[in-house]
Amino acid sequence: MLLFIALVAFGFVMGVLVTGALACLVFGLLHDEAVKAVEGYGGMRLFTDVPMPEAPHFKASLS
Incomplete structure (x- = not known):
């Protein structure tokens, strides 16, 4: 019994x-x-509504 416990x-x-x-x-x-994505993006601006001018998806929406 003790062995089973x-x-x-x-x-467990x-x-x-x-x-x-x-x-x-997985977390690593x-x-x-x-980190690769942020470094490839050219900067990190989290929690802001101000678009980064060099971001490709903002260039299309600004023109």
């Missing part, structure tokens, strides 16, 4: 560790892509 607890801990490791991996990949 220990195995269930061990399985291993599940948490594997899930956490996968979550960190998404963060890397976001």
Whole structure:
């Protein structure tokens, strides 16, 4: 009985560790892509309504 409880607890801990490791991996990949996108955009202006003049989708709407 004690062995069964220990195995269930061990399985739970291993599940948490594997899930956490996968979550960190996915977060790292998404963060890397976001950094590349911001660097390729030429700047980072978040939470503003002022368009950046060099943004291609704003050039089409301004002309």
